[in-house]
Amino acid sequence: MTLPAVLVLFLFTLGPALYAFFLSLFSWSLLNKMHYVGLSNFAFIFASHLFWTAVWNTASFAFIVVPTQTLVALFIAVLLNQNLPARGFLRLAFFFPAVSSSAVISIIFMWIYNKFGILNGLLAVVGIHGPNWLANPLFALKSIMIMNIWTTSGYFMVVFLSGLQAIPQNIYDAAEMDGANSWQRFSRITVPLLKPTTFFVVIMGVIGTLQMFDQSFILSGGTGGPLHSTTTLVLLIYQYIFSYGKVGYGAAVTVILFAFTMIATLIVNRWLGKSIEY
Amino acid sequence: MKVLGNVHLSAKGALSLLSAPIILAACSSSSASTASPPSNQPVTITLSGWTSSPVEAQLLTKDLAGFSKKYPYIHVNYRPISGSGSNYESVLRTRFVAGDAPDVIYVNNGGESSTFMANNDLIPLNSYIKSTNFSIKDFYSSSLSLFEKGGKIYGIPKDQSPLALFYNTAMFAKAGITHPPTTWAQLAADAKLLTNPSQHVYGLINSVQEPRWAEFLYQAGGGVMNSSMTKFTLTSPASVKGYTYFVDLYKNGYATVPTTVGATWGGQAFGMGKAAMVLSGNWLIPFLNQTYPSIHFNTAVLPSGPANNLSLTFPVAYGITKDSKHPNAAWKLVSYLTSQSGMTRWMKLGLALPTRQSLVSLPYYKQHPVTQGLLSQLPHSIAWTFPPGFVQFSSTTMVDQTTLAIENKETPKQALINMQNGGQAILSSNNG
Structure with a gap:
């Protein structure tokens, strides 16, 4: 029974992954014959300024986006777990970005972030002269962070909501009887009992942000600009392989990204992955 | 990269305004098959290019309607590749790897075309030019030489425009x-x-x-x-x-x-x-x-x-890929689009300037004086190009x-x- 699943897994997931390891040792332009070059692709990548820029961009993206989106998602989830009017509508409104295509969202945000777009129009109302968000290297990646947080928070909110609803009400009732105020109930009951959910949210967040590609690609027109400020590791992989025909370099970065992702996942696992005790 | 080396020829003529004359005699060694399939047997060929703006796709679709009237048994699938920057060539690259490239493609002069030529992803057109008596004398040598390597012609310049x-x-x-x-x-x-x-x-x-x-x-x-x-x-x-x-x-x-x-x-x-x-x-x-x-x-x-x-100036050519199963039909399309009358038609759609010297004096330009600056610039322009890589x-x-x-x-x-x-x-x- 498991054979088809294993076959599919090997064909579409494990196979290509192993092939990336293989390719990282070769020089190939997709069009010519590949030849073995040992570890020289890695030597090139580690000496490449552009690679370290991409590492910095990807890491700072993950460090800012993951905690922010987790906190925002938790906050909205707790809020929408109350008996609010129009609760269903609000849940839908927050979840909506998660079911939209990120390409479409990116294009909408190109207009929002335009020098004369809605965002700067709103800022002008309160007397702030807004920057040229996507054309300014200082703001381009931050703009994408804001967009990403907006997009993914809704999805993780739903995950948190389901986690919240799995917490038995009687624990809260008992705590209330013992005189715990609402902050204590939140920090001593909700947060610890949500740990498995938080673990899932953080792991998915870390993996998702380390793999960020589409938003950078669309908002920078595929260049990772201005001045490489939005070049992420996956965008760099794409450029090396498909734009510049340097498959070996791209595959080497892929292998390095695999290592980074694994290390980050192990760290999160150590921190949040322990089973919880009531 | 080593593999990309030793290919400068495509670029050679670009910067020297006095390009060498094209020597047809050297081209006869080409091995492209000219054994034509039984004519009138319906075939389908695919044409892909980038689009400078959505207008280009509309105009080309219009022009292709005339081709299907003339050759009803050749069905042309026009599949423009959208996207900015080097996206066109990125997509083509993957199509070449899959062995499924379109029959006829736009070949540009500044990007990876030289790589496509170097890797024999495009077929030499010399034998087709010869067997159909397609005259290439009229083309600006500065345009044609961009798509020529070692005496082999890999693209017929379809149009150009200087800035x-x-x-x-x-x-x-x-x-x-x-x-x-x-x-x-x-x-x-x-x-x-x-x-x-x-x-x-x-x-x-x-x-x-x-x-x-x-x-x-x-x-x-x-x-x-x-x-x-x-x-x-x-x-x-x-x-x-x-x-x-x-x-x-x-x-x-x-x-x-x-x-x-x-x-x-x-x-x-x-x-x-x-x-x-x-x-x-x-x-x-x-x-x-x-x-x-x-x-x-x-x-x-x-x-x-x-x-x-x-x-x-930015000359663009039509090339035929090695993956084409119907190179003869593809050549019919290329020669239809780039012949004297084909290019005249294309020029009248107003998107670009000719790569045929004889068409610079087209009456169309007298009726559209707004193109005068571009036409006058043409003799004072260098074809834009870079070596591979x-x-x-x-x-x-x-x-x-x-x-x-x-x-x-x-x-x-x-x-x-x-x-x-x-x-x-x-x-x-x-x-x-």
């Missing part, structure tokens, strides 16, 4: 400027007069890609590379002079990049009425007519620098350095030194 100066006639009249600038000094003075930052209006709006500033290097007597494309010449005194002039237009605030006015490219900024001038090609004319019909504009040759008023360099490194220069974060000279070093490093690794 010329587009200017907003209403803005010029309002500012009291009677004629377009003809010298660098006039260009700077006019741009200054036409700039009004409080209205977000600038004298000149262009992105800082290499093809928008390289002409200033040529106009100063310098250049990007030497004529045999074996060495960069970005740091020669003349090149520095031309580049500094370009950078100063931006630093003085008379010129800016499209994003400053909320546009994505210079032509759009011009259409929005935010730019009094823009350097652009023929493709801008149908775009403006369709998207911004209220803009009044005209074209003129580029203003002269200390040496000349050279511009860059320079896509990353020309699309990011050169843009980045120029961005730093116009933002005054490094001197023009330093930007050129950085580009010179980067370019030389790629050249030496290609040859190594």
